[in-house]
Amino acid sequence: MTETLKNFIGGTWKYAGASESLKVLNPASAAVLAEVPLSAAAEVGHAVLAGVKAFSEWRRRPVGDRIQPLFKLKALMEENLDRIARTITEECGKTYAESAGELRRAIENVETACGAPMLMQSEFNEDIASGIDEFVIRQPLGVVAAITPFNFPGMIPFWFLPYAVATGNCFLLKPSERVPLTAAALFELLEASGFPPGVVQLVNGGRDTVNAILDHPEIRAISFVGSTATAKYIYSRSAATGKRAQCQGGAKNPVVVLPDADMEMTAKILADSAFGCAGQRCLAASVAIGVGPARDELSSRMADAARSRKVGFGLDSGVEMGPVISAESKKRIEGLIAEGEREGARILVDGRNKKVPGLDDGFFVFPTVLDNVPPRGEIARTEIFGPVLSLMHAATIEEAIALVNARGYGNMACLFTSSGAAARQFRSEVHAGNVGINVGVAAPMAWFPFSGWGESFFGDLHAQAHHGIEFYTQTKVVVERWPRDWSRRF
Ligand code: NAD
Secondary structure (H helix, E strand, O other), rough: OOEEEOOEEEEEEEEEOOOOOEEOOOOOOOOEEEEEEEEOOHHHHHHHHHHHHHHHHHHHOOOOOOOHHHHHHHHHHHHHHHHHHHHHHHOOOOHHHHHHHHHHHHEEEEEEEEHHHHHHHOOEEEEEEEEEEEEEEEEEOOEEEOOOOOOOOOOHHHHHHHHHOOOEEEEEEEEEOHHHHHHHHHHHHHHHOOOOOOOOOEEEOHHHHHHHHHHHOOOEEEEEOOOOHHHHEEEHHHOOOEEEEEEEEEOOOEEEOOOOOOHHHHHHHHHHHHHHHHHOOOOOEEEEEEOOOHHHHHHHHHHHHHOOOEEOOOOOOOOOOOOOOOOOHHHHHHHHHHHHHHHEEEEEEEEOOOOOOOOOOOOOOOEEEEEOOOOOOHHHHOOOOOEEEEEEEOOOOHHHHHHHHOOOOOOOOEEEEHHHHHHHHHHHOOOOOOOEOOOOOOOOOOOOOOOEEEOOOOOOOOOHHHHHHHHHEEEEEEEEOOOHHHHHHH
16 A cells, blocks of 8 residues: 655654645655655644744753764665655656665765854944944744755755754754655655754645645745745745745756867766756756857767767666656656747757656656757757757857856856856856856855855845845844943942
């Protein structure tokens, strides 16, 4: 019988009591792995109540004590990395190496948040006027929630959770209903880490669960990662109920290749960026712009790289790329490839209608390369979120930067070159929150903020590092006078 997943509320695992549920599928085989409940508003209410109850004690616990469960969690994540990486591959489709890689990024965020005793320090001025001091204290917000996407089920919750709890908040996660098994496995580790009941909670669900979170008056802040349409919706509904919000949206990431780049290295890195995680990374290279004479060699090398990538189930040895997340996703991606062709692009490598032997029902789209993609067409602007690389061409770096800056998204832009001057111009002029120079996935480490711009981010404080600490705390400014003659009276 298929397992029905539980929520983790108030320190115990509970069935949701939801009438609706969804099947969780292995995208490589379409095998059913579990049933995930679509929790109702009542479940969210129970979790918020437990969070509010836990908050009054948790926020008063010294920060040095609050980080102790995080140290334990880090050790447990290391010990269980292999098991959880396999779970990620089974429900999300990426290769084992990619799954293990995202868990390493999660662990780095736990480690960084263990620095909260220093990261939470703030300003103090003695004698702002004679005998008067002024200082800032950082206090937690209360119950906060994160709503996360399918593509990094092991990493993205940890862009938020460690910082939220280290600063004294109680944290509620609503993971993607398409990949809930990873969150369940991670919450078993959180349970064993020694957090008091109500400090970390898991509520499974979909759209209605999210709306209940957004409308609950006791939830003070929302962290969201997902598509731009949902990010915009969540940002505005959070604002309407007076919540702090940081909402990361979709992407369309351009990479510019200058003729002086090392083409062999560039093609390898670019292929890993465009086809790694089956192109389902918010920092996947989606458009490559060859400048001047870089054009021909770039096209032929990317076509070779696409043709030679081994596609299959991510736990099988030698597999370099897995399936996309669902049958709907496969259909949408294949439709966009056809749309690209209609707009005038030339299909150099066509990844449609291909099967992996023994996995006939899997949601596979093989690596695809489109050449001469018209810069003003739909395909140049639409997030494909699949293993499809669009090639464009520009005569100069200025023309290439103009193409980069013409899109609405601003998650990442990369340049490949051997010129320091070109790199300096690019990083200064390009509209993107994360910039890579001779790097294909410019993912900030845990101790830097994940800085999307434009349609890729709504808010001001980003995920990770000191931005996380600031997002999850409110500042209180104290102006204080202690006249000596007053104390002498007692
Ligand atoms: P999604 O927007 O469909 O879902 C994300 C979350 O929002 C899920 O938990 C889902 O249950 C919830 N949700 C979806 N529709 C909703 C609605 N109408 N109302 C309320 N809640 C809703 O995103 P996805 O398909 O899971 O993830 C892929 C997207 O995430 C891509 O666009 C990708 O670029 C983006 N992403 C962005 C970043 C980043 O750092 N900017 C990182 C990872 C993924």
